Amino acid sequence: MSVATITPAVWIGCLACYNAGALTGNWYEAATADEITPEKLHGHQTPHEELWVMDHEHLPIEGECSPHEAAKLARHLDEVDEHLLPAFLAWIGSGSYVLDGENLPDHGEFTDRYAGHWDSFEQYAHNLADETGMLSGIPEHIARYFNWQSWTDDLQHDYTVLDASEGGVYVLRDH
Known part of the structure; x- marks a missing residue:
């Protein structure tokens, strides 16, 4: 039996954009979620400071979490x-x-x-x-x-x- 590779992924969104009514974010590998900055997410300099994991795949948690928590758990699963x-x-x-x-x-x-x-x-x-x-x-x-x-x-x-x-x-x- 072959084992499929399970790669946890997270959808990281900008909270400032979300609170302003815009859904701005992207999917990333969960193990590197704590390396994503608002500038990387937006693709340019931004005054926005807070990011949040709003969705995830292959992480054994329910609901949302911080990018730091997602990365810590994903590296643990690795x-x-x-x-x-x-x-x-x-x-x-x-x-x-x-x-x-x-x-x-x-x-x-x-x-x-x-x-x-x-x-x-x-x-x-x-x-x-x-x-x-x-x-x-x-x-x-x-x-x-x-x-x-x-x-x-x-x-x-x-x-x-x-x-x-x-x-x-x-x-x-x-x-």
Whole structure:
């Protein structure tokens, strides 16, 4: 499976123009949003001072923010391995993420909790049982009475299971 590159983008607008009834702005890569000045936005010298991110794509936030906040978050997302980024974004979107010292979603916590991308939680549970040898040594005529559904339902209480945009689910351990 190929992983599509996700490049966060922001629409930065001039607040003075907006307040005067004109929508002046442009799309930029979010990682460089804090480098945009009113002069760069307008293409010439201007007395306007305040810029604001009025729209965004591929940033796990709701609503508007400052260009500085958008750039800080985008650079933080750039540090995540590209193949893990969709799962990291889903974790953030779920609201079950943990913040680091910079008030950003913690990469280390994500890595510790992430149990992979699976077709279903049931597939993950069966794999976990196999890897841990949960039923090893139990004769087949007894093991076949094991209630997989009940065990899987109970096990799921210790995990966050998120729908994956490409199908299947992301599984994260709750600590």
